[in-house]
Amino acid sequence: MVQYSKKIQAVPEPTIRRMPSYLAFAEGLLRKGQQFVSSTQIANYMNIDPTQVTKDLSYTTIVGKTRVGYEVKAIVDVLSEFLGFSVMDNAFLVGAGSLGSALLHDSGLNHFGLKIEAAFDINPSTIGRKINDVEVFHIDQFRDLAQELNVIMGIITVPAENAQTVADLMVAWGIKAIWNFTPARIKVPEDIIVQNTTLYSNLAIIFNKLHQERREE
Amino acid sequence: MVQYSKKIQAVPEPTIRRMPSYLAFAEGLLRKGQQFVSSTQIANYMNIDPTQVTKDLSYTTIVGKTRVGYEVKAIVDVLSEFLGFSVMDNAFLVGAGSLGSALLHDSGLNHFGLKIEAAFDINPSTIGRKINDVEVFHIDQFRDLAQELNVIMGIITVPAENAQTVADLMVAWGIKAIWNFTPARIKVPEDIIVQNTTLYSNLAIIFNKLHQERREE
DNA sequence: AATCAATAAAGAAATTTTTCTTTAATAAAA
């Protein structure tokens, strides 16, 4: 923990975005038994510049060895610690529809430090069911379970028009961060962290590149 | 179409990322019957700078009126055209697990111009089933269906370790763009467009902000 | 009719992020 004290200077968001991929790659190498990996190798895998990799890793305590590269195990250990993946944080998920269920089924979240403690919905047919061992409650229930279970994150996977209502509930619950999967933008107090994850942005990027190609033809 | 000929200068990716949210917001206003919207309003909704909004919209043919703002209908029309959401593109999805099913159930993709024509898997229990009216085939079947159905996009929702194999198949199918939902990075010929969409990047950003707060306390 | 206030638009400046360049280290090869 002490080692972070000098790193109050924020790490660039693009760097944070790339790090989980470095981690996933290193974990794969570790399984294969590879002991060292160079920035060139990582860069080749990621299709980016090697200096980008060294810059990114320089924000952590990882140091490489000239002519050898980085120790794979160090990347795995330091990066999962650095990204907050090695401490389990608890979350509530609201909206146990198709996307909600997919998240509940995703073991990757568990692996990366997020435990979904309970799910909530208003649909009577899903309430009471268990999805991948996580129980689905009616949204009116267990309002104050959040503090009791030390739940710090709320995941919103309801239809866009209900996003704000759910967000308000979560804030009232005392949640610290909201992961919003709807295209709607929510208004919350300043100290609440909001991360919007909208699939359609990615779709737009693909279409843009496709059409750019068409235009150039 | 002619109006795009001068816009070969690439639109910044961050701009493209924000545009679907502008569109979603404008669609909401249109339903409510609002005729004009100012950059300030949009910016307030998005929690960004108003000049950012005007810059972003200036990449399109949309023009605003001083002291009035932008015509909501124009934003909806021009932006969906601009983002490629008004023309239907066809896709194949490989990996009909939980995330795959979630995408198949998502009507938003249809709304934003993507039609998933068929799904593929290797799990005998899902093959032959229909998920939200999309049939699931064994991956060995219909290799050349892609060209027949004019499928230009492949969606990868298999486990990370199989991503490359599936990508190779898709390239062989003659697909132009790949939407990769696994944390694995795939290698494809240069002319194939790849869009990686990994949830864990978003998780990392949330954790980073949470821990930054803790560090500052 | 004159003034005021809100706005889009264009360009400049500042900031952030990526890429390039240089240096030093060191394992491998000669």
Added chain:
DNA sequence: TTTTATTAAAGAAAAATTTCTTTATTGATT
């Protein structure tokens, strides 16, 4: 042992993106 090639690291430069500033327009107010 000496040379060579590969690499990390640090800093500089370049590029991309965001924010700030100015200007012009125009609806609303006085």
